[in-house]
Amino acid sequence: MLPCILVVDDEKNTRDTLTQLFDSEYETFSAANFDEATNLLKNEHFDVILTDLRMQGRNGMLLLDEASKASHKPACIMMSAYGTIETAVEALKHGAFDFVTKPIDFDRLNVLIKRAINSRSSIKEAKNTVKKKLLETNPIIGSSGSLRSTLALIKKIAPTKANVLFEGETGTGKELFAHAVHANSDRKEGPFVAIHCAALPKNLLESELFGHEKGAFTGADSKHIGLFERAQGGTIFLDEIGEIDLDIQVKLLRFLETKKLHRIGGTAEVAVNVRIVCATNRDLAQLVSKQKFREDLFYRLNVIKIRVPPLRERKNDISELLSFYIKKFCDDNNLAPPKLSSEVIDILVAYGWPGNIRELRNFCESVVILHSGDGVTVNDIDRKFLHSSLGT
Numbered sequence: 001m002l003p004c005i006l007v008v009d010d011e012k013n014t015r016d017t018l019t020q021l022f023d024s025e026y027e028t029f030s031a032a033n034f035d036e037a038t039n040l041l042k043n044e045h046f047d048v049i050l051t052d053l054r055m056q057g058r059n060g061m062l063l064l065d066e067a068s069k070a071s072h073k074p075a076c077i078m079m080s081a082y083g084t085i086e087t088a089v090e091a092l093k094h095g096a097f098d099f100v101t102k103p104i105d106f107d108r109l110n111v112l113i114k115r116a117i118n119s120r121s122s123i124k125e126a127k128n129t130v131k132k133k134l135l136e137t138n139p140i141i142g143s144s145g146s147l148r149s150t151l152a153l154i155k156k157i158a159p160t161k162a163n164v165l166f167e168g169e170t171g172t173g174k175e176l177f178a179h180a181v182h183a184n185s186d187r188k189e190g191p192f193v194a195i196h197c198a199a200l201p202k203n204l205l206e207s208e209l210f211g212h213e214k215g216a217f218t219g220a221d222s223k224h225i226g227l228f229e230r231a232q233g234g235t236i237f238l239d240e241i242g243e244i245d246l247d248i249q250v251k252l253l254r255f256l257e258t259k260k261l262h263r264i265g266g267t268a269e270v271a272v273n274v275r276i277v278c279a280t281n282r283d284l285a286q287l288v289s290k291q292k293f294r295e296d297l298f299y300r301l302n303v304i305k306i307r308v309p310p311l312r313e314r315k316n317d318i319s320e321l322l323s324f325y326i327k328k329f330c331d332d333n334n335l336a337p338p339k340l341s342s343e344v345i346d347i348l349v350a351y352g353w354p355g356n357i358r359e360l361r362n363f364c365e366s367v368v369i370l371h372s373g374d375g376v377t378v379n380d381i382d383r384k385f386l387h388s389s390l391g392t
Helices: 012-022 034-043 060-069 085-093 106-137 145-157 174-183 202-210 246-258 284-289 295-301 315-333 342-350 356-371
Strands: 004-008 027-031 048-052 075-080 098-101 164-167 192-196 235-239 275-280 304-307
Touching (some): 004 034, 012 027, 012 106, 034 060, 048 106, 060 075, 060 085, 075 106, 098 106, 145 174, 145 304, 164 174, 174 235, 202 246, 246 295, 284 295, 315 342
Parallel strands (some): 004 027, 004 048, 075 098, 164 275, 192 235, 235 275
16 A cells, blocks of 8 residues: 555645645645644544645644544654754654755655655554553453453453443452554554543543643643643543543533534534443442433443453453563563462462452562562461462
8 A cells, every 4th residue: 555645735736736746656635724634634544744834714723733642653754845944843843753944855855755755654563563562461361251251241342332340349450441442443454542431520530531722720831731632633531530520520421412623712623533331230220210420421421331340350351460460570670480289270260369460460479579489388378378268
């Protein structure tokens, strides 16, 4: 597939010349103004945008800002007949890959385009490496029937646009399953943004989610872009959604209905294209009956509900999880692995694990630190593990 280029200039001769010049080497599109360009950005994935600085209506700087929000994030080269150092610096601050002056040196521009395309390839490769490392560090381990059923459902619904609600006990790894939804969707090249809704008070949570304008409240010394906008083209994960205040629930419902938001203190509507994935360890239907959670919001979020099984329902996965996390913490600390006796393993498999994966991880880290290179017997583990009914 040929790299895709968008030429944006209100001068028809310039547009036609650049389009014809690069048409044999790239797939080229053209736009006469900001509005045409942003409409194309919604429907096409461009590798490079060549944009004029001064155009009728909104200028090229604003287009750079819009391009930065696109899920496919094209490299942008600014063109201008009014080339100054200050203008070039300002363009770079807005995310431009480079700046060229008119009349255009076409050979130099062609070199810049190739560099921009190579740069995007390097960034994409780096992102894929990071994602691969994240998956290697925190994979979904196991092959039990309940886990396979959950993963099969995720694979089925991930390519759709449906909102997803994960229900499950604390420590079951709901965020990891949310990552799996994102990684298997057509948004996987976009950002995955997560927030723990219970960790922030109402006023801070609203600002973090929706952003605020400068001067919106005491201490708002500058404009703040919220997490919904930062997740543009990707997925936002709202953990512990059952803890959010009713006032914020109203604002969230309005966003779900319109896909637009208002920053705190702002009047302009901001269109945002994100998928919402939520998680809760509470019974939202019960919260609705107690009027602690809006019924209309519950139905909006509860399009696809996925139950994440607790570890006590995944007994067949425990040995594999123990091996994985013990190796991980040994590698992290450059320590020799402890040797768990078969009796210890049987006890751990029978244990109820009320803290789920989080508790198992903590056990593995502790046993690696305290018993590196040693044999681990029943006498070396906490007495709680001997009571296999705990947590059942």
